[in-house]
Amino acid sequence: MEPPMQQTRLDTGRVHAARRVIDPVFLGSPLYRCEALEPVLGCAVSVKLETANPVRSFKGRATELIADGLAGGGSRAAVCASAGNLGQALAWSGRGRGLDVTVVASRSAPAAKLDRIRALGARLELVDGDFDTARERAADIARHDGVRLVEDSLDIETCEGAATIGLELAEAAPPFDAVLVALGGGAMATGVGHVLKDLAPGVEVICVQPLGAPAMTLSWRERRVVTTGSTDTIADGVAGRLPIPAVLDDLLLVADDAVLVREASIVAGMRLLFEHAGLVVEPSAALGVAALLEDPARFAGRHVVTIVCGGNVDPAAYRDWIGA
Amino acid sequence: MEPPMQQTRLDTGRVHAARRVIDPVFLGSPLYRCEALEPVLGCAVSVKLETANPVRSFKGRATELIADGLAGGGSRAAVCASAGNLGQALAWSGRGRGLDVTVVASRSAPAAKLDRIRALGARLELVDGDFDTARERAADIARHDGVRLVEDSLDIETCEGAATIGLELAEAAPPFDAVLVALGGGAMATGVGHVLKDLAPGVEVICVQPLGAPAMTLSWRERRVVTTGSTDTIADGVAGRLPIPAVLDDLLLVADDAVLVREASIVAGMRLLFEHAGLVVEPSAALGVAALLEDPARFAGRHVVTIVCGGNVDPAAYRDWIGA
Numbered sequence: 001m002e003p004p005m006q007q008t009r010l011d012t013g014r015v016h017a018a019r020r021v022i023d024p025v026f027l028g029s030p031l032y033r034c035e036a037l038e039p040v041l042g043c044a045v046s047v048k049l050e051t052a053n054p055v056r057s058f059k060g061r062a063t064e065l066i067a068d069g070l071a072g073g074g075s076r077a078a079v080c081a082s083a084g085n086l087g088q089a090l091a092w093s094g095r096g097r098g099l100d101v102t103v104v105a106s107r108s109a110p111a112a113k114l115d116r117i118r119a120l121g122a123r124l125e126l127v128d129g130d131f132d133t134a135r136e137r138a139a140d141i142a143r144h145d146g147v148r149l150v151e152d153s154l155d156i157e158t159c160e161g162a163a164t165i166g167l168e169l170a171e172a173a174p175p176f177d178a179v180l181v182a183l184g185g186g187a188m189a190t191g192v193g194h195v196l197k198d199l200a201p202g203v204e205v206i207c208v209q210p211l212g213a214p215a216m217t218l219s220w221r222e223r224r225v226v227t228t229g230s231t232d233t234i235a236d237g238v239a240g241r242l243p244i245p246a247v248l249d250d251l252l253l254v255a256d257d258a259v260l261v262r263e264a265s266i267v268a269g270m271r272l273l274f275e276h277a278g279l280v281v282e283p284s285a286a287l288g289v290a291a292l293l294e295d296p297a298r299f300a301g302r303h304v305v306t307i308v309c310g311g312n313v314d315p316a317a318y319r320d321w322i323g324a
Numbered sequence: 325m326e327p328p329m330q331q332t333r334l335d336t337g338r339v340h341a342a343r344r345v346i347d348p349v350f351l352g353s354p355l356y357r358c359e360a361l362e363p364v365l366g367c368a369v370s371v372k373l374e375t376a377n378p379v380r381s382f383k384g385r386a387t388e389l390i391a392d393g394l395a396g397g398g399s400r401a402a403v404c405a406s407a408g409n410l411g412q413a414l415a416w417s418g419r420g421r422g423l424d425v426t427v428v429a430s431r432s433a434p435a436a437k438l439d440r441i442r443a444l445g446a447r448l449e450l451v452d453g454d455f456d457t458a459r460e461r462a463a464d465i466a467r468h469d470g471v472r473l474v475e476d477s478l479d480i481e482t483c484e485g486a487a488t489i490g491l492e493l494a495e496a497a498p499p500f501d502a503v504l505v506a507l508g509g510g511a512m513a514t515g516v517g518h519v520l521k522d523l524a525p526g527v528e529v530i531c532v533q534p535l536g537a538p539a540m541t542l543s544w545r546e547r548r549v550v551t552t553g554s555t556d557t558i559a560d561g562v563a564g565r566l567p568i569p570a571v572l573d574d575l576l577l578v579a580d581d582a583v584l585v586r587e588a589s590i591v592a593g594m595r596l597l598f599e600h601a602g603l604v605v606e607p608s609a610a611l612g613v614a615a616l617l618e619d620p621a622r623f624a625g626r627h628v629v630t631i632v633c634g635g636n637v638d639p640a641a642y643r644d645w646i647g648a
Binding site for chain 1: 349354355375376377378443602603604636639
């Protein structure tokens with residue numbers, strides 16, 4: 001791949017600046033070797049843990065930037081579509097700055113996520129349909145009410161927030177051979193990927209998506225937007241059908257690979273992370289381990305980081321997944 | 325209580341110095357509000373999370389100091405008794421410095437802890453009996469082999485390592501009203517307590533121990549060492565019978581209270597931390613939440629920190645505890 005820098009929508013200087021805006025509770029998340037996983041996975045595995053914060057996902061890094069910008073600009077309201085984590089995070093960041101936050105989500109999103117969005121004081125509107133249906137409805141609300149529409153992965157702050165994870169990985173010693181990033185809309189993959197390609201270009205950036213929600217991966221492989229008619233995965237956080245062209249353009253510049261994993265591997269990944277690392281993770285956060293399970297030869301002997309991006313699960317569903 | 329400073333065996337300056345020795349992977353652990361717990365518990369609850377590191381407990385803070393001192397002093401071997409977490413941590417810290425580490429543990433310690441001690445390269449000797457039996461055996465080995473005996477809670481490094489948690493709490497803003505500390509041998513309680521009484525004397529330091537292993541709490545209440553004939557608790561990490569006089573003396577200076585909780589409350593605490601915070605914790609790490617459950621009136625409306633001190637559980641036992 002040719003050097004991609006100065007071509008994505010991201011700028012590493014702005015990502016550095018973002019760290020001065022984001023509440024420190026979301027920054028400097030734990031990064032550590034999980035040796036107990038390694039005999040099973042056949043490679044050195046470090047975890048970047050994004051669940052030990054007030055919203056239990058990495059999305060607070062982004063919503064801090066958004067809410068800060070809104071409050072600074074005098075705007076007092078925002079609406080977003082969310083699979084559940086962005087909405088929680090925007091509610092949290094907005095509450096701290098006196099913003100009116102509306103979140104549109106699918107009625108089928110995990111109850112734990114929806115409950116937390118409400119508890120954090122956001123107005124929650126549920127739609128019949130999936131995440132992309134919610135996106136349409138959020139856009140309608142924004143147009144009708146004249147409030148800021150926050151679009152995950154399209155809005156640069158959502159990528160820059162996630163990109164601060166990339167800074168923390170790039171600053172870690174020793175360096176890693178590869179980083180596994182869950183791929184949904186692409187904010188985390190393009191954000192982390194941009195920074196790593198800029199500051200640690202030797203690190204392989206591998207995106208992981210469920211076979212049951214492959215739109216962005218298919219798009220990356222074909223180098224053009226490929227949409228799908230539906231999704232079928234337990235990884236609710238990454239279940240999109242309609243890739244955003246500008247995000248795909250960035251992803252083409254920073255991702256070294258994009259792989260698809262089976263549902264059974266995602267469940268096995270969650271179970272491994274519970275049994276050997278003591279981590280409760282949502283399905284999207286187990287995608288990296290799923291990729292390691294599906295292609296051990298590729299990673300044998302290498303040092304891999306997997307970003308554990310969220311831990312918001314319905315307890316009953318989680319109990320089933322870990323083999324109760 | 326009279327100002328206790330200059331009276332405990334700890335010195336806050338040395339605790340500051342300790343932070344420059346301890347591997348950063350153990351420092352700056354997450355500290356965050358868990359609002360999802362609050363409707364159940366009736367107070368503001370923050371978690372200080374000591375499980376997101378290579379040994380899944382706070383003990384690495386102490387063993388880094390011990391191993392650094394040993395390596396600097398030219399000694400190459402150490403032996404400790406352990407309920408499982410100190411041994412893992414000493415094995416980890418010793419391995420990085422080329423030390424020979426022997427751990428003596430009870431045959432009834434959780435298999436997950438014993439497996440990790442072996443996997444980290446320590447020699448593991450199992451004894452019939454409990455933690456205090458292991459302490460006797462470790463002392464015998466140290467005498468016989470002429471190697472350093474590491475005694476949890478008695479050796480000042482074990483208190484100073486834990487005390488670095490206190491620095492991180494004292495530096496947090498806003499300040500807290502109370503901190504709940506699991507009480508076993510007393511290293512964490514005296515370490516954290518010393519620093520808080522020095523730097524944030526308004527914070528109430530409350531030790532929590534199981535009713536089934538009450539020796540140190542009874543000792544604190546009677547202001548003299550009280551031993552018990554046996555222990556009966558799932559909280560393996562704090563199950564001691566024989567309080568150490570010097571540690572009790574320190575505890576009398578820094579603890580505002582010591583409470584005992586029922587086994588059912590410990591299990592309920594683990595379940596709450598799983599369901600509402602997504603945290604896998606070992607029984608000892610749920611003692612704080614257990615105390616909140618047992619005396620809600622005491623904590624109503626206050627802001628409490630609970631130190632989640634370890635997450636090493638046998639998966640099968642844990643599944644039973646959380647009702648999976």
